[in-house]
Amino acid sequence: xxxxxxxxxxxxxxxxxxxxxxxxxxxxxxxxxxxxxxxxxxxxxxxxxxxxxxxxxxxxxxxxxxxxxxxxxxxxxxxxxxxxxxxxxxxxxxxxxxxxxxxxxxxxxxxxxxxxxxxxxx
Amino acid sequence: xxxxxxxxxxxxxxxxxxxxxxxxxxxxxxxxxxxxxxxxxxxxxxxxxxxxxxxxxxxxxxxxxxxxxxxxxxxxxxxxxxxxxxxxxxxxxxxxxxxxxxxxxxx
Numbered sequence: 001x002x003x004x005x006x007x008x009x010x011x012x013x014x015x016x017x018x019x020x021x022x023x024x025x026x027x028x029x030x031x032x033x034x035x036x037x038x039x040x041x042x043x044x045x046x047x048x049x050x051x052x053x054x055x056x057x058x059x060x061x062x063x064x065x066x067x068x069x070x071x072x073x074x075x076x077x078x079x080x081x082x083x084x085x086x087x088x089x090x091x092x093x094x095x096x097x098x099x100x101x102x103x104x105x106x107x108x109x110x111x112x113x114x115x116x117x118x119x120x121x122x
Numbered sequence: 123x124x125x126x127x128x129x130x131x132x133x134x135x136x137x138x139x140x141x142x143x144x145x146x147x148x149x150x151x152x153x154x155x156x157x158x159x160x161x162x163x164x165x166x167x168x169x170x171x172x173x174x175x176x177x178x179x180x181x182x183x184x185x186x187x188x189x190x191x192x193x194x195x196x197x198x199x200x201x202x203x204x205x206x207x208x209x210x211x212x213x214x215x216x217x218x219x220x221x222x223x224x225x226x227x228x229x
Binding site for chain 1: 123156158160165166167168171172177178207209211213216217218219220221222223
């Protein structure tokens with residue numbers, strides 16, 4: 001079955017960096033686009049970034065553009081989110097989620113991981 | 123950016139009754155609208171996509187309708203396990219955007 005497992009969260013000081021990972025299994029990872037979505041404590045869902053199946057297409061929310069970088073290693077079935085210049089408002093649970101459409105996405109998010117918590121605090 | 127709004131913010135429904143949740147987009151998203159359910163302490167899960175198609179394993183008591191800017195999620199006979207927050211999301215344009223959610227309480 002499709003599994004997505006996030007890791008790499010933790011407590012980090014403002015202005016520092018963190019890299020999240022999302023390990024995928026149970027499907028042909030190299031055929032699907034993947035998203036990052038975050039949820040601040042007690043708040044709603046915020047889409048963060050998307051990467052297409054081969055890494056050619058990437059999209060970002062304005063709130064993270066220029067600070068976050070999404071990437072993938074299809075040989076390792078792993079998605080990454082490099083987060084630089086972190087701010088308190090970046091504190092959230094970060095979920096990776098598969099796009100329902102293969103290739104370059106454009107669909108809904110049909111499988112989600114359980115999330116990894118990032119806390120940005122001094 | 124397309125802004126999604128949802129109403130009501132909270133809905134209290136007795137078991138067996140019908141629940142109707144609304145979602146509105148600031149501009150047309152065609153039929154590219156999904157609904158997600160997030161149970162307490164869990165990750166979100168896909169309920170409905172393309173406005174009205176149920177995701178795998180979702181029971182028939184969940185149905186979606188609408189087009190353009192106005193959408194509805196109906197739970198025909200509420201079960202206790204439907205206690206959750208329900209989010210709509212558009213995927214017609216980047217950036218993808220979610221509504222603020224409707225919390226469904228069991229009366």
